[in-house]
Amino acid sequence: MVHLKKITEDNFLDAFNLRLAKGQESYVSHPVRSLAQAYVYRDQCQPFGIYNEDKMVGYVMVVYDYDIPEYDIWHMMIDASSQGKGYGSAALTQVIDYIETKPFGDSDRVTLTCKQENQIALKLYHRAGFVETGVEEDGEIELSQILGKKFVNAEEKSNEVTIRRAKSNDLSRIAEIFVLNNRIHYFPIFQDPEYSFSELQVVSAINHYFGKEEVLSHTYVFDDGLIKGFIQIEEKEIVKLYVDPFFQKAGIGHALIQFAMEDKDAAYVWALEKNIGAISFYKRHGFCLTGKKKYEEGTTEYLVKLALKNYES
CATH class of the missing domain: 3.40.630.30 (Gcn5-related N-acetyltransferase (GNAT))
Structure with missing residues (x-):
């Protein structure tokens, strides 16, 4: 059974030994760095080991930002040997349950960031109710949700x-x-x-x-x-x-x-070639430029076609 356990002097070395899969190193900070940050923010954060039974299979940290205020989920990762088994989804549910206890402050807002190319993680966060806020920095997309509120x-x-x-x-x-x-x-x-x-x-x-x-x-x-x-x-x-x-x-x-x-x-959309904001929005949701374009009727401006990768037309 997947569960969270606070990082202490008894298990921090297990967190240090966690490893990401090849190619994932740029997606998330390693627990070594994360725990150094946890020391700095020790009055407003809680790092956890993600466990399956008695084995640590991942890591995540919850931080409270008093300035906004909001809860932030940092550095969530699953060890390479334990990926693809549903541990991430189960752990994220428990992280949300922990945040709902309001351990540091009364905010209902929960925020995290994710590399745009990390599509597996993005799908996980979407399924958990997180939505893009429109903020993007250094290739990382910000996602957020309000506890207890969902779109249906x-x-x-x-x-x-x-x-x-x-x-x-x-x-x-x-x-x-x-x-x-x-x-x-x-x-x-x-x-x-x-x-x-x-x-x-x-x-x-x-x-x-x-x-x-x-x-x-x-x-x-x-x-x-x-x-x-x-x-x-x-x-x-x-x-x-x-x-x-x-x-x-x-x-x-x-x-x-x-x-x-x-x-x-x-599966597809036509957008004005000069409407950079719209094109970026569709790209963030998995649409890709197809190379096809046509004139907007009655004008000299081009429309470009974007489509999902698996769409054939």
Whole structure:
């Protein structure tokens, strides 16, 4: 049975003897360095050995950041000889259980970072409810969650956050989010004030596009009492994905794209070549540039195609 045990003078040498698999050395600090940091932050952290029965198979440290405040999960690793056995997932659950006891402070926010190329760890963290915050530094993605809060689909019983099919009375909010994003992100590219600030209005967006049944029936909204984002999916294509600018960097885009991939089998998207932020967002979620491009209709700007690695078209 997997369990956590505090690092003490009795077992710290076992932590020193843990080894990562070849190629993983750049993903996480070794326990030797981590325990040196634990000494510095000893009043606000707790290092653990991850055990299967009586054998140490991994290491993790919980740190409390009083400035934010939040709990941080640092340097989680499983020994090379013990990987692929579910120990990481089981240990992460117990780390969250430990944090829920609020050992250092009362924050419900839990944060960690992960190398972008460490896809196995990213999938583990996503399954545990962590979402990207939008912060990225030196190739490490920040992920976070609020204890007790998760994003769910409409079919699941929840009174918190729902991703559901859009309804006609959602149209004004959907169009508002679209118009806001268009003006902020697309006007600097197209430099067409007549379109962005005259032709493009909430009412016209509804009448000419979103109000059509074939569009509405393929649109889903992120709704936690207020619609904060939406996604349009047709077959395997993500046609549109927008989050209200006032609520960005809160994991809403991540929740929508995970829904698209996991529940609707979405596998590709066309993005403006100059929309670097959007392209980076899709890359963080496993999409890759395919080399295909086409003109955005009626303009001289290119759209580029991104697709999941296993998608063939």
